[in-house]
Amino acid sequence: MISLFRFLAIITVVSYSGSIYCQSNNEMTLVKGGSFMPLYGVDSSMVIVQDFKMDVYPVTNHEYLAFVKKYPKWQRSKILKLFSDDSYLVHWEDDLSLNKDLLPESPITNVSWFAAKSYCECQGKRLPTVDEWEYAAMANETMPDARTLPEYNQKILSWYETPKTFKNTIGSTFKNYWGIYDLHGLVWEWTLDFNSVLISGESRKDVDKDSNLFCGSAAVGASDLMNYAAFMRYAFRGSIKANYSGRNLGFRCVKDVDKTQ
Amino acid sequence: MKNIITTILSLTLFVSCNVEKKSDKVLQKVDTEISSNTISDMSIYNLPSTWTTQNNQDIELKELQGDILVMVMIYTTCKAACPRLVADMRNIESQIPVKDKEKVKLILVSIDPETDTPERLKNFAQENNMDNEQWVFLRGTKEATREFAAVLAVNYKKISPMDFSHSNIISVFDTNGVLKHQQEGLGVNNKETVETILELAKKS
């Protein structure tokens, strides 16, 4: 009994994300692993992605509200400055109520990476890696990899050009091959290693492999410069920092598949 | 329960020992509220992760509280930028006057915890003549490393089994773990970095 107490105590002190026990109400679906060539890969070779489960929908306002109710430290007035900038949940009425223009079923946005990460961890999940996200998101309705279809890229591109899609509700875009909605067409999504993107913002310079900013600069060169849509996603990731919150930036969680079961 | 109490006690001690100028108010706050409120909102000591040093000791970041920290993220097998970053760190260190040296810790955090075992870090420290009190090498979990990088705005990516690409940023933290200055690039002018350190040393 004492040791259990100790264990809990350690967790409370050690983990700012709080207890690992909380309800998971977001449906998940299996994404079968495989290998693929991402825009920014490892040494121009295929990246291997293991099987994982991904949330079918991005996390909603409603779900996030329940989270901050349970974990007050993630409320707007209480969040540590280290973990967020001033735009964190700035579009909410106050700590515990949405603005009246906000739909409960719209994706939560204006949350920092730390907050998103903590949300997932508290559900026993985690944020997807860039590779996992890109892998799941190359599927269209019928194919696991639709990147070669010009219509597919065009569709994504035209979403990037459509303003204010964050106002739509989850499930308003297509269901992809894996059964996942809204990877494209609603909001950008945080990834666990978003800060693995080394783009300086000066895209013409990023092509320069002698750039002295980065070690191992070979990875700076993209594998397919014509894939504008992916290019823009990576540019976006390169522009943000972990404490940023954006009106167009939400998240969803993933979970490893337990191979022993 | 015991554990919590010990932590609070040790924290209280820490604060009272090292931040002499802090008023009683702050100390009272420590008594009534738990842990995170004792340190600044912007302090890296809010990060809970545990790290291992080159001497195979486990430490939490907040154990470093009270020292001025100069931090950089590297990996020991790196052949291109990291030796230069290490040289930059050494250059900064050499400009700190002897009387202030004990107030400053120079910290190298590995971005490749899988390869950089404590033994490896120890070897690296010895090879680079950095094996003394002032230099601390840290290795954490993959996740803690990613999070720490996120706080420092350091970006990195594994691009082959032995290689990472990464931003070259040297960061200076005050005695409370709050970020005060960053320099980006290799072999850049470190005048401002050194000035920041000296100014902080004057205050502490």
Add this chain to the structure above:
Amino acid sequence: MRLKLKLLESKTLCHIMILALFFSLYSCINNGESKAIENAADISVSKEMIAELTAPPNVPTPVGRRKAKKLIVNMEILEEVGEMTDGVEYVYWTFGGTVPGSFIRTRVGDEVEFHLKNHPDNKLPHNIDLHAVTGPGGGATSSFVAPGKEAQFSFKVINPGLYVYHCATAPVGMHVANGMYGLILVEPEGGLPPVDKEYYVMQGDFYTKGENGERGLQPFDMQKAVDEDADYVVFNGSVGSMTGDNAITANVGETVRLFVGNGGPNLVSSFHVIGEIFDKVMVEGGDMINENVQTTLVPAGGSAIVEFRVDVPGTFILVDHSIFRAFNKGALGMLKVQGEENEKIYSGMQEEGIYQPEGGGIQEMPIEEGVSRGVVTAKTLAEKMEFGKATYMQTCFACHQAEGQGIANAFPPLAESDYLNADVNRSIDIVLHGKTGEITVNGVVYNSVMTKQDLTDEEVANVLTYVYNSWGNSKKEVTPAMVRVRRSGH
């Protein structure tokens, strides 16, 4: 005698020039850098000032004789839907809410403190590369800014001239193609010589998924952009941004200065004002002045300053003289000059004949007969009228005029037209196949040429319905089916 004198003069001139060249070379070797630049970098600034930013076609107040200052520029990036042409919408990415972006006016020696603000509702990160900046990326490396953030950097303007600025975030071409460019002027000490009117004109090419004129919100077409196959080439961001009520104006006797830029992304502009000769052109926006120029080349990512005195009243048309762009893709603007006629300079019409201007559509281009281009279909009469009017304004307006009144002796009227109302099938045939030769309309004989129009069945139906339901005509409704029958040869 005169010739000899001239020769002599030029010989001396030559000597002087050689001497001067020698000296300047000498000083170059010694200083490594030209003196003017050195001085400009050393100019000290007093006081702070918020920069006046203006939307096209306006420009901020000239710097005049003001001293160099710390100039604070607050530029907001907005991604927003705008109108490319009647019935066609496009998502523009803008500096300051307009295409081209806000005009920035500085003087040599100013220290510009640039605040680039990316609106929180925006989707994408952006940055800015100002060609007036001496430094890496023209500021792009220091200004990469995520939505909801503000980036700040400072630079000193050293070289006088008219410079382009643009976004340089990946994919650069797309950011530019969506409208992220503008002009920054660096005036020399004491300012440019004063003129009566100054305007801001900037060309850009646009690539849409649908063809020119296809209705609805049109997404950017990357492939067309790569192929440099523009659907729209326009001044100041949209078709008609500088025509009709939006025309720029001047009075007879005034000197007009146009700050002309070209954002690209692809096309080089052959900038010309129909019926004017540029008295002065600051070539490529730099120091070199060329005089008496008809058409000046404005490179993509480049500029020119043109000046001319307007001597006679009338409407002067600004075009890209790569002329299909002007008449078929939108690169057309107007300068309306008011004042007294001056027949010594321009007589007005002395003889009248027939001239066949081109319509909006591409002529003689084969189209898939009767197949709609995937456009929105008009369902109600009101919609047919609306769509028909859009087609009319693009295709018919030039000859038959806004109120269907036609042009005397050249193009017959469509208003209260007996010829039109007498036979609907004949009208359809004329639109489909054109008409050459003598016809009598409302008792007046016309002998001219109308070419066949490149329109779909639905467009023909809509435009004729519009004509029949306007200006006192018979209110007949023409359906696509009727057109199809006529097209298939009865």
